Amino acid sequence: MRILNCIPDVSTGSVRRMGLDIGYAFETVSDEVRTFLFTPNTPAPGHLKALFRWLCDGTKPGLLVDINGQIVTSSHGIAALNGADGKMRGFTFLTDNPSYYPSRFARWPRNCLVGTVDRSFSGAAGYLLFNKPRYVFFPHGGPPDRRDTHPLVERDIDFLFIGNVAETHKPKQHADAIFPDEPQRRDLFLRSLEQLDQRRAFLEHTLLVARETPKRFQRKDIPLVANALEAYVNARQRARALALLEGLPVTVVGRISHPTLGSQASFDTLGFVPFDDCQKLLERSKVLVNVRPGFPTGGHERIFYALAHGCGVCTSRSELLEPDRQSHGHLEFHADDLSDLRETVLDLRDRVSSSGANPLAMFDHYEKHHTWSRRLRPVMEALMDPPQN
Template sequence: MPGTVLLFGHADSADTVNQFLRDLAQGFRDLEQPCLLTMLDGRTPLALDPAVIRQSGSFAVDINAKIDTGDFPKLSLIVDHPVSHPRLLAPGARTVLGLIDREHCRIGDYLRAPAVFIPHGGPPPDVIAASPRDIDVLFVGNLLGEAIPRTPMEARAVEIGRGIALSCTDPFSAVLAEFGRLDPLEIKPLLDLATNESQRLARLAALRSIRAARIHVVGYVPDDLVEQMPDGAILHGFDRSFFQGRDLMHRAKVVINVTQKFPAGSHERIWYGMAAGCAVVTNRSSFLAEDFVHGESILFYDDPRQVGDLVEIALGGDQARAMAAAALPAYEAGHTWTERAERIMVAMIGRT
């Protein structure tokens, strides 16, 4: 009997990551790999079926190492920088980390388990031909409030974030360059502050640069920043469910991604946008550049203030539709959750 992949989500997690697991489970099914997805909560303790444990090739998958599977092998998808998750200091005896940026696999001293590159993925293409595409631009993401440092080191971390916000500089690299190698628990708050501040300012700069477009924003926007949104912007607020943003993608011509913390990886909104038939404007990524060509199948920015100009290019004539169509073959061939399921199978049992 073939092994079974046991996927574990958690009711307390944002539905974004639980949706990853649902789509990843479908990816395993597409490979004809037996799998079982379980959503845990505070009332549902983890229980591993002894019959499954005995099957050769069985293993578990969870998000951010939340589930302790003891000696049972597990791949944990880490959907942020691994330094941001202190629980990874004790990830489990037979855990493999699936990291979403290639450079994260090379941070050596900060990893306590073997690591493989498993970037975010997306669903099968779901382009609705009859969709009205009445939204010019869709931005999905939160705009955080200004960070308040408590110590001189934290103040310096915030300054680092401000200094790299208008570039595609990796916050982790910038923090290391300033502070050197610190203990993981020391570097975590500094990295979080630098990342949040750079992302806050980059997203604000990107949105401010957009002119004369029907734009929808899905995510938290502080009251003091509402007036700085583009004229006529429709603000949907924070979407814990993930489905609102995904549904709006079927109405959008262009999806914007502003997440410079993955310069050698990707973010799920890129893939879900492509799957829905959107053109994508995003910060430059060496991983994305392997399969997508700037100006043909994607639009890369090096400074978030360039986003407005890139949006105008995409909205010119039929460019958004043409760019989305050009991206779809490479996306479908190499960036769905089915492809990520194949990567996981190779990492865990050496084959698909």
């Protein structure tokens, strides 16, 4: 099978790195993989058409791969997939909440599979955004493990905190600011925040609250409110996490909008660091602190890249990661309200860097369950006989 892996050429974020690593995983199932790095919003249509012809000229149907639908939902991608007469199939990896991309999925090509990073995303997205695609659970993953990296006891970063922290206000003030002339959306935001259930993804939770509210909401209201809720909760939780970690030796990476956060004497605050450079920090770190609710049955990409580098990980609760928590001791969940965060990260650091730690068990579990090569198996199975939609 010929595979064309289309990756936005933005070097600072995680998408480019993940796209390249997914491409390396595809090379384990095909010896005809081409990578197309493109500038977002200007994907060189002439070059694309030549690559589409190459995809269709193989002995088996070719596979067009992209991230967040940037190519498969473009006019060129839709025309190619719809006009390929079965000679081309598509797969797009949604790296986050599908409510971030409603306009991109107003139309959908035939023979295209969507990978979602949380099990709940397919149902909520199907109701709110687009019903035609077929979905497969495709959680974030990581590269082959780096078990030859430095032992944890030799690493100089005790705690690595990665995440932007936007400034927030009290709930009503914040709702008034983001929905100043939209009382229904403002009301749904406040209701969803008041009834917050972190066992559900934000899109699913907001949809359920809207259904139980006497007021009628337009379908387009739900993703907008869910996105605002997700941003607010993430910012508040990360701000609280940094406050709770005060006094510990923490290296802080990310844009911090709060004037007093990140400046504690015990913190080494680096500001924004490109994702590829964060890999070098992971090589030096004992524990990654990853406060990122929103994937209750999935997992954020930093978790898996940290495990690949042998780090301990303290993160938000996830059904997908419960076997990791129980099996190898390198992963722990913090409480939803973060009340145990400080104690949890200290215990985790001491455990994973002790002489009795068994990193090989963690690496073996990671290789078996979480690499991008492992993630591709259900995708390739689902692509064997895609429906005509």
